[in-house]
Amino acid sequence: MFDDMDELATDYDDLVRNARESKGLSQSDLANELNEKASLIRKIERGDTLPSDRVQSKLESHLGIDLNAEGGSAEDSEWSGGSASGSYTLGDVVKRKD
Template identity: 35%
Template sequence: MPTCEVCGRKTSKLFRVIIEGAELSVCMECSRLGTPVKPKLRRRGVVKTGYVRPTPVPRPLRPSKPKKAVRSIEETVEAYTLVENYGFIVKEARERMGMTLKDLGAKVGEKASVISKVEQGKLKPDNALAKKLEHVLRIRLLIPSSEVEDKGLKTSVKPSGGLTIGDVLRMRLTKPRE
C-alpha cells in the first residue's frame, strides 16, 4: 500500500499535487494543502525515441586572408618626449579656454587633483593623458624623439628606459675633469 509523502499515512489512492513548488503524491486529506496537477495526456501507439542530433551541414571552405606582417613593437610605437615646461603650458591653455580644473578633468576623464598636480609639475602625465590634454586644450606636449634628436636637443636619458650604466660612462668620459 502506498504512503502519503506529507503525513506518512498508508492509503489506497494517492493524488499528485504541487505544494510550495514541489510535486508530491499525497492522500485525500493532504491534497487540500496544494493545487492538483493535471494529468498529462499520453498518445497511444507512438513510441518516443531518444533525441536524434541533426547532421551538421558542411560549410564551404573560405580562402584564408593573407596575414599581415607582424611589426616589432618598437617600430609601431613611436617614442615621445614630454616638453620641459608642460605644467605651465597646460595651465595657460586651460585658463585661456576659461575652464576650471574640474571642467578639464571631466573632459579628459581624470580627477581635478590629477590635473592640478600636472599643472604644478609634481606629476608627469603618461602618453595617454598627455594626448588627451593635447586634444582638449589644442596644445603640443609630446614631441617625437626623432624630432628632439634632429634639432640637436639630445637628452641624456633615453625615452624608452632610464639611465643606464653605459650612459653614465659616456657622461664621465665626455665631461672634462677639473
C-alpha cells in the same frame, strides 16, 4: 623600445595651465571633461607628475596643444658645459626650476 617614444616638452605644466585658462576652464572643469581626477590635473600643472600617454593625448586634443618636445631646443644646442677633462659636475647638467 624607447627609441619611438616622444619626449615631453620641459614646460608641459605651463602649456597645460595656459591652455586651460585661455579656455576659461577651472582644473575641476577640465578634469570632468576629460573624465580624470582634478588632483591629477593639479599635479600635472604643478609639474609634480608626468601625464601618461593616454592623458597626454586627451589634454592635447581637448586643449589644442602639443606637449611633445621639438627635438633639441636652441638652448640645448648652445650648451657647452663641462670641463676640458670631459668630466661633469651636477651643476653642469641640472636645470633649476625656480
